Amino acid sequence: MGILLRFGPGWEARLREAGLDRWDALLALPARGGPIAASRTSRTDRVEAAGVDLHRKHYRYPTARDRRRAALRGTLFGRPRARRELDALLALGARGVPVAEPVVYAERRVRGWLHETLLFTVTVPGAAPIDAHDAPALHALARTLRAAHDAGIELGTPALRDVVVSRADGAPAPTLLDLPRARIRSASLAGSLRARDLARIVVGLQLEGARGGIDAFLDAYGPIDRARLEREAARRRAREEERGGAGGLRD
Numbered sequence: 175m176g177i178l179l180r181f182g183p184g185w186e187a188r189l190r191e192a193g194l195d196r197w198d199a200l201l202a203l204p205a206r207g208g209p210i211a212a213s214r215t216s217r218t219d220r221v222e223a224a225g226v227d228l229h230r231k232h233y234r235y236p237t238a239r240d241r242r243r244a245a246l247r248g249t250l251f252g253r254p255r256a257r258r259e260l261d262a263l264l265a266l267g268a269r270g271v272p273v274a275e276p277v278v279y280a281e282r283r284v285r286g287w288l289h290e291t292l293l294f295t296v297t298v299p300g301a302a303p304i305d306a307h308d309a310p311a312l313h314a315l316a317r318t319l320r321a322a323h324d325a326g327i328e329l330g331t332p333a334l335r336d337v338v339v340s341r342a343d344g345a346p347a348p349t350l351l352d353l354p355r356a357r358i359r360s361a362s363l364a365g366s367l368r369a370r371d372l373a374r375i376v377v378g379l380q381l382e383g384a385r386g387g388i389d390a391f392l393d394a395y396g397p398i399d400r401a402r403l404e405r406e407a408a409r410r411r412a413r414e415e416e417r418g419g420a421g422g423l424r425d
Contacts, residue, residue: 176283180260182276189278192224197280200292203230215240220297227297228277231256234290241287249288254281256291258354262330263295265358271322272349274298298349301338306382309390311339311346316394318348319371323363329371330355331410334378365399372398373406377414380407 177197181189189195194203205219210229212218217232233256235241241249248254253261260279267273274295281291304311315337322329329350336352363371372395379387392398 176286178281178283180257180279182260182264182278185277188224194223194278197282197292200230200278200280200294201232205230221294223277223294226277227299228294229274229297231259231293231295232290233292235288241289244288250286254288254291255354256293257281259293259352262353262356266322266327266329266350266353266356269322269325269327269358271327272318272347273353274349274351295351298338298340300342301340301349304334304337304339304348306334306379306384306387308339308346309387311348312379312387312391313394314339314346315348315375316391316396318350319375320395323368323371326359326361326363328357328359328363328367329353330357331371331374333374334382365402368398369403369406372403373410376403376407377411380411 179195179197186195193199200223203221203223205221206227207220210218210220215234215236219230219232221228221230233254235244235249244254246252248257256279260276263273263276267275277294277296279291279293282289304315306312319329319332330353332350332353337348337350339346339348341347359367372392375391376388379385379391392400392403
């Protein structure tokens with residue numbers, strides 16, 4: 175059995191001091207309340223470690239069929255989803271994008287095949303899911319995405335459910351949580367990539383019945399080819415409805 179751990183900046187010594195630099199110790203941390211999200215092969219819980227409130231994502235590939243199906247997506251070749259999430263959080267955070275702070279990533283392999291991964295991030299204090307009818311929060315989110323796009327960061331079609339908002343000083347401050355497909359590009363994003371990134375947010379607002387929210391969001395974002403965005407959103411919505419909703423998980 176092979177175990178790999180990768181720590182976020184400043185966390186290795188802290189977790190080692192707390193005895194949390196081992197797979198079994200990380201997995202054994204008790205959940206605080208019920209799961210935040212759960213499926214057959216994944217679960218997200220809140221836990222406490224080293225005196226800090228954390229989110230723990232646990233991805234499992236329990237059967238040989240599960241592992242074979244994901245062979246090119248991390249169980250044998252490439253990076254698994256949780257590792258892609260970690261790498262994106264580290265890269266985006268280093269460039270000033272407000273993302274969840276990564277604490278530690280761990281994976282367990284047997285004879286080379288990935289069986290499980292864990293990803294821990296710091297829970298954003300006082301944060302709540304973004305409200306599709308909260309215009310100031312949507313304005314803040316739009317400005318955040320615009321700044322990332324202008325800096326050449328493709329966020330990988332973030333969903334509305336991947337955004338939380340805190341108000342430590344009264345003003346809404348969005349944080350992005352789940353961006354395994356984010357990419358750092360060398361220049362300001364082309365219009366087609368911007369439209370693709372924004373389409374899933376627009377679809378989420380449509381499904382929440384927040385037509386006014388869409389206008390508020392796009393007005394705050396600034397210049398964008400709205401006809402292209404509408405086409406991309408229509409394609410996205412059709413795909414998501416086939417898969418059972420815009421909040422579905424994606425590999």
